[in-house]
Amino acid sequence: MSPETLLTLAVLVWLLPLLDFVVLIFLHKRLPRSGDWFGTSILFAVLTLACVVFFTKVNLYHDQTLAATFTWIDLGNVPVLGSLKIDLGLMIDNVTAIMLVVVAIVSALVHLFSIGYMAGDVRYGRYFAYLGFFTFSMFGIVLTNNFLLLYVSWELVGLSSYLLIGHWFEKTFAANASKKAFIVNRFGDVGMFIGILILFTTFHSFRFDVIFESIRAGHIPFGSDAWLTAAGILVFCGAVGKSAQFPLHVWLPDAMEGPTPVSALIHAATMVAAGVYLITRTFVMMTADALMVIAYIGAVTAFISATIALVQNDIKKVLAYSTISQLGYMVMGLGVGAYTAGFFHLTTHAMFKAGLFLGAGSVIHGMHGALHHVNDHHTDPQDIRNMGGLANKMPITFLAFLMYTLAICGIPFTSGFLSKDEILAGTLAYGSLTGHYIIPVIGFFVAGLTAFYMFRLVILTFFGEHKDKTRSDAIHESPRVMTIPLIIFAVLSFFMFYSFNPIDASSGWFAQAVQRPESSVPTVLAPANAEVFEEAVHEAHVPAMLLSLTVASIGILAAFGMYYWKKINADVLAEKFKLLHTFLLNKWYFDELYDATIIQGTLAIAAAYRWFDTYIIDGIVNGAAKWTVGLTNGVSRTWEENKFGAAVYVLAFAALSIFIGWQITAALLPMNAGMGTVIGYGALGFGVACFVFFLFYAGVGGFDNKIIDGIVNLVAYLTGFFGLLTRKLQTGKVQTYLAFVLLGVMVFFLWFK
Amino acid sequence: MNTQEFIAWLQHPGLTHFLILSGLLFSLGLFAILTRRNAIMVLMGIELILNAANINFVAFSRYVTGTLDGHVVAIFVIILAACEAAIALAIVLNIYQNFNTVNVDEINELKN
Numbered sequence: 001m002s003p004e005t006l007l008t009l010a011v012l013v014w015l016l017p018l019l020d021f022v023v024l025i026f027l028h029k030r031l032p033r034s035g036d037w038f039g040t041s042i043l044f045a046v047l048t049l050a051c052v053v054f055f056t057k058v059n060l061y062h063d064q065t066l067a068a069t070f071t072w073i074d075l076g077n078v079p080v081l082g083s084l085k086i087d088l089g090l091m092i093d094n095v096t097a098i099m100l101v102v103v104a105i106v107s108a109l110v111h112l113f114s115i116g117y118m119a120g121d122v123r124y125g126r127y128f129a130y131l132g133f134f135t136f137s138m139f140g141i142v143l144t145n146n147f148l149l150l151y152v153s154w155e156l157v158g159l160s161s162y163l164l165i166g167h168w169f170e171k172t173f174a175a176n177a178s179k180k181a182f183i184v185n186r187f188g189d190v191g192m193f194i195g196i197l198i199l200f201t202t203f204h205s206f207r208f209d210v211i212f213e214s215i216r217a218g219h220i221p222f223g224s225d226a227w228l229t230a231a232g233i234l235v236f237c238g239a240v241g242k243s244a245q246f247p248l249h250v251w252l253p254d255a256m257e258g259p260t261p262v263s264a265l266i267h268a269a270t271m272v273a274a275g276v277y278l279i280t281r282t283f284v285m286m287t288a289d290a291l292m293v294i295a296y297i298g299a300v301t302a303f304i305s306a307t308i309a310l311v312q313n314d315i316k317k318v319l320a321y322s323t324i325s326q327l328g329y330m331v332m333g334l335g336v337g338a339y340t341a342g343f344f345h346l347t348t349h350a351m352f353k354a355g356l357f358l359g360a361g362s363v364i365h366g367m368h369g370a371l372h373h374v375n376d377h378h379t380d381p382q383d384i385r386n387m388g389g390l391a392n393k394m395p396i397t398f399l400a401f402l403m404y405t406l407a408i409c410g411i412p413f414t415s416g417f418l419s420k421d422e423i424l425a426g427t428l429a430y431g432s433l434t435g436h437y438i439i440p441v442i443g444f445f446v447a448g449l450t451a452f453y454m455f456r457l458v459i460l461t462f463f464g465e466h467k468d469k470t471r472s473d474a475i476h477e478s479p480r481v482m483t484i485p486l487i488i489f490a491v492l493s494f495f496m497f498y499s500f501n502p503i504d505a506s507s508g509w510f511a512q513a514v515q516r517p518e519s520s521v522p523t524v525l526a527p528a529n530a531e532v533f534e535e536a537v538h539e540a541h542v543p544a545m546l547l548s549l550t551v552a553s554i555g556i557l558a559a560f561g562m563y564y565w566k567k568i569n570a571d572v573l574a575e576k577f578k579l580l581h582t583f584l585l586n587k588w589y590f591d592e593l594y595d596a597t598i599i600q601g602t603l604a605i606a607a608a609y610r611w612f613d614t615y616i617i618d619g620i621v622n623g624a625a626k627w628t629v630g631l632t633n634g635v636s637r638t639w640e641e642n643k644f645g646a647a648v649y650v651l652a653f654a655a656l657s658i659f660i661g662w663q664i665t666a667a668l669l670p671m672n673a674g675m676g677t678v679i680g681y682g683a684l685g686f687g688v689a690c691f692v693f694f695l696f697y698a699g700v701g702g703f704d705n706k707i708i709d710g711i712v713n714l715v716a717y718l719t720g721f722f723g724l725l726t727r728k729l730q731t732g733k734v735q736t737y738l739a740f741v742l743l744g745v746m747v748f749f750l751w752f753k
Numbered sequence: 754m755n756t757q758e759f760i761a762w763l764q765h766p767g768l769t770h771f772l773i774l775s776g777l778l779f780s781l782g783l784f785a786i787l788t789r790r791n792a793i794m795v796l797m798g799i800e801l802i803l804n805a806a807n808i809n810f811v812a813f814s815r816y817v818t819g820t821l822d823g824h825v826v827a828i829f830v831i832i833l834a835a836c837e838a839a840i841a842l843a844i845v846l847n848i849y850q851n852f853n854t855v856n857v858d859e860i861n862e863l864k865n
Contacts, residue, residue, distance in 0.1 A: 742783070
């Protein structure tokens, strides 16, 4: 299979979901079953193509990067900007190929799941259309080779997220959540945009390869290291927004207002992974300082969200904070330099987090059905305090969920174990190389917290006794459309797909395919290069593994102790640490903080602008209107209404008339004029000045009324007067007229003889 | 000149005699048109004028050119006078039916 064929297949993979969107958005009312089979089958076709691309790429073109570019706009040399030539195109390297499969699998399975979950929904067809649109945008991010298309697709996934979160827009919470997601994302995008512009101004190109090559050749923005670091951090800002890192993480928990399959697709596996993908793409241009910032932000995010997840009671919120925490892990992994590990965690996390969300969807679906059955419309089907004992009722969901939880906790033989371990080893290596030991400390602590809260979730949902017997009898397993994706994701959470060695992934195909690239940054600014880092990781690997197993076990034991064996009462503990508990339960009061500072600040600025617009701008507009009216009315009428205005007018007109008179005199005055001529023209000018003054004094309206109309009336009067005179000639008698004719003929003869 | 010469002048008619005659007739006709009140009298005035013109034509034809052109034109004029008199009388009849009078002074609806 030639590279061109592969690239064509990739374009097909990219554009088929767009076709799906266009067809569904216009025709979903006319298709049977609102076209869900259409969307799902297109996505499965896309999945097949993506797998073909992936397998061919990794097997045949393992070390190459396939690309296809075309020039979109070429304006030559633009003044001030320099060369303006925009190339667009796509590229496939191993990272891209893997992402294609990830996005395709999650999207296809979410489509399948939605057929069951969203059955009977009020906007069923539109939902599938938007899912297709999102998939198209996500492929756009993954396939492009330039920042411009990346930014466009970036915004499009943000838009899809807005549309999908706000699917049930009748609910105020959902509508607000979708706006919050979009706006918070926008904050990050502003930073990214500035970063892209810095790069474009320096390198006059949006293409990754051109930019990275130029940096390698020594050409850095404005010749300064600080600018290069800044560009890297600014581009990372986009990832902060999109991947819900601190401080822009506030939108993700609210995004849980959307349907659960949407949460699985967008907010667990793909869109939020776009930020991590961006860091992967731009890794080579990050200086060591930028990477340090990235690592710290990732670590802090992981820590904050893990602590919040400990005390949440809504099943989706726990998973949302867990997602933020794991994203923090990925970002941290990339920041410390564990390139392969960070991306590996993205892949494995996509599988088990999507599975976790779909499992939660299955549970919610079951709870909903049961609550409907007992006619209870008040209990929250998503609150884990209302659940319990679901393991027997929903066995497939339970087993799949358990598998995902084991993966996320990093238990051996799961995929999560491999990826998490790699990251933790990376953080230990980073700590030993740079002395920033706080990062691995946070990493391991968060691993323990993760194990704890995930098993808390599992125990409270699936083990124990359900409170209400009638309700629990009505709960049953979800239909096959919903359980098949769960099973598939559970299978994909096993270790064997990524490496044949259950303990160490570095010999597996993944680690071979995705290798940390050489940094393009000048050596003095670059992070530790690959060999040094690999050495350190190798040394840290076994300690990391042992330590992570230890903290995971402690977390799991603590969870069982508190919730299953009930040795420690959770409520009593919450009472003892009431302040801390409330702080965590209220998400560290981030939303309140942002409201008090940024939102109120923006509203205050808006109010200031409104004052300015109402009083000053409108004042000028209204003043102009009044001035025109005054001009028409003349001074006498204006005097009645507005003495000040009238006085201003008189002075203005006097000045104007003098000026006009002066100009006319000066213009007409010939050179070398004698005194008489000067006085003559001067008088003329003075006359004109008087006339102009009188003109404006009477007001333009008065002028019109009295003088113009006076002239018209005069003409009419004269006409009438003379008419009256000449009327006497009309006697009506023929003989009179004949006499006149005779007179005329005689005059004619005498005159012209 | 005295009466004797005048009578001798009258006994030998030339062009001048006829021109004077037609002139006199023309003036009388014009006077009739301009001063008569009755519409029929106005028509008579028109006839007089036409006849004066006829005399003029014939006199010139006899004394100046010696051809018969003037005589032929006089015949045309007589014919035209006849037609015109017929139509004019028809108009006067209509006026009488409309205004109940043939007094031209009273047909002044175009006055003022």
